[in-house]
Amino acid sequence: MSNAKVLTLIEPAGAQGVAPCCPPLTERTMTAEEAQTASRMFKALGDPVRLRLFSAVASHEGGEACVCDISDVGVSQPTVSHHLKKLKEAGLLTSERRGTWVYYRVEPSVLAAMGQLLTLPAAA
């Protein structure tokens, strides 16, 4: 009943610190603050184009991609850039400029924490 497990989600908006956030959804009602943090990430994935782009970065060779690598999702490069920035603001991607291009990478701890948030208890 009380195998409470505190997950960690990277703080949104690109902060480097790691903040504890959010038990599995099946454990107890989230606090308003927890829901604020977690809903921001779900919202970022709540757009079909953004979700496709996120999967494109997540599945790209080496685990990172620049706008130059993503050309097959049916939207223009400026639109791709816009969505990647939104994903970064939500804490789902990190970025690094190298030469002409900004390379985006999935923040694995956030993805893992979101996954665990959705985990059902083993014996439910």
Add this chain to the structure above:
Amino acid sequence: MSNAKVLTLIEPAGAQGVAPCCPPLTERTMTAEEAQTASRMFKALGDPVRLRLFSAVASHEGGEACVCDISDVGVSQPTVSHHLKKLKEAGLLTSERRGTWVYYRVEPSVLAAMGQLLTLPAAA
């Protein structure tokens, strides 16, 4: 590299059929159709009040709750009802009327599928 695993997500909008949907995000770029289905569910959880309500239902005794059980999230009963309906439309909750009240229950296969969508490869 190709331990492809097809997940199943209940079709949204309360359909009873189960439709295959969506590999882990890290596996390949989602198709437009897959992204459409999955983003609808993420979007439904992308609102802080809705996410709290979802966690209230998911964590309630017996795995189900009616509006009458949920009074501590700081919004009115009509607002609670509105959000629960949205969650149902997104395929995240199922409902059953019993007497005066409609009881909502988390659709476990959807929650599990969303969780797996976010799963990172073991050796990444």
